[in-house]
Amino acid sequence: MIPAEFDYQCPSSVDEAIRMLADAGEDAKVLAGGQSLIPVLRMRLAAPSVLIDLSALTELTGVRDDGDSLLIGAMTTHYEVQRDHLVHEHARLLFAATNTVADPQVRHRGTFGGSLAHADPAGDLLAPVLALDAVMIIAGPNGRREVPAAEFFVDYFTTALAPDELLLDVRVPKCSGWGAHYEKLNRVAQAWSIVAVAAAVQVSGGAITQARVGLTNMGSTPVRARAVEDALVGQPATPEAINAAAERAAEGTSVGDDYKENLARVLCGRALTSAVTA
Template sequence: MIPAQFDYVAPATVDEAVRALADAGEDGKVIAGGQSLLPVLRMRLAAPSKLVDIGRIPELRGIREDGDAIVIGAMTTHHEVQRDPLVREHATLITAATGTVADPQVRHRGTFGGSIAHADPAGDLLAPVLAMDAEMVVAGMDGRRTVPAAEYFVDFFTTAMAPAELLVEVRLPKYTGWRAHYEKFNRVAQSWSMVAVAAMVRTDGGTVAQARIGLTNMASVPVRARAVEDALVGQAATAENVKAAAANAANGTSPTSDGNADGEYRSHLARVLTGRALTAAIG
């Protein structure tokens, strides 16, 4: 199917992009790598009056170190994130999760910020940035503001950004020395997750000192498995303790039922995958 007619602009700066979005109002859409938006346009599930292409804004690309944080520009591709040495050293969970996104072709075109701003609860980057307490830097007509990941995701495909705001960069706290793993379950290779688990663990002398766990597709937004974290911290890093803690993975979640799986099966998957992810992370 051919998309509905729309105007197209390609600003050269963040300020120009924000002004273009403001002029378009709620009928404007941002296009980054296009891996999520273009299929929606072709099926006419969205019919924006204006597309704002941010692919020519140099400021939005690249990865840098900023004190205790790693900063990833919104237009940085998944491929670039996955291979970056700073991310591998200080944000191992992001490296692991990014490597599971779709296929190599999509990872070369799709962008880190685009996946987060799309806010699909089955997306592979939402739970990791939530588990890491990442911060989203958003630009609007009134300047820039920083939104914690816990406040950024609001509902299905909905974020805390206003229509005339643009995701500029993502700030990831450093978790140097932590072990991490992303465990994903899907029906066929390269498809969306039925459920996935983003797990980070820091051990000290055989005891779990800290744990941070995010769940993918267990609610309309990514969620923290805090019951698992509470049950695991302070315990010996043994298979028995991991299994006991993972049994709490579905506590407080509200998984949906659809053609892929019902809510009960997703709860079962969350418990099983959490155990696997923690076992792999602890080693």
């Protein structure tokens, strides 16, 4: 497999990267971990004139404690997210989902921000990020702006990022002490999810006080299962309450596929059951 010819640039700062992006115009592609972009280039499904490689931007890697939230650098690899104690403690749902991403080789190369910016609705990190009300911190020629996850994912492989903008960090509000689980159905380990459900719940005194549920691959973007969340809050953390709520998992989705709708309900029940006992 041989890609078409392109120029390669490797900026040493975020500002330089933004300048390069602006100079390159719409024909540039940003290279993070390369786990999606490289196959696409090799199959000539895309033929950008310039590739801007972010691998030298070490300021975009790592997880930082920022009070009520975590700040996760866009270039942090899945492997680093998996191993990070802050993620374990305050964003357990993200940890659970990251564990299921592809295989160890991919997790060592692929990046958190790259996966979000690629915006494949079958990708495993979009639904957790949406469910957790994360906020994208974006840099462009006119400075920085923040975009909530709900507005960031626009369509298949399309985000709110302008061609001359870069995703720098993701602000993930802490959910310390919550139970969380990511339940996924795929056919082989390296395949995308047919459907997956990301669930995080806060249980206090046997009752569910807060719930967040996101769906993977149930639409052109990740989907928030609000009906399930609403049905759970205030309920006892019992199988009956969970199953009744999970029945509503496909509400508001429009895939028009009874099998996937069934999976959303079944996997939602399983994710919540694991989450309340996690």
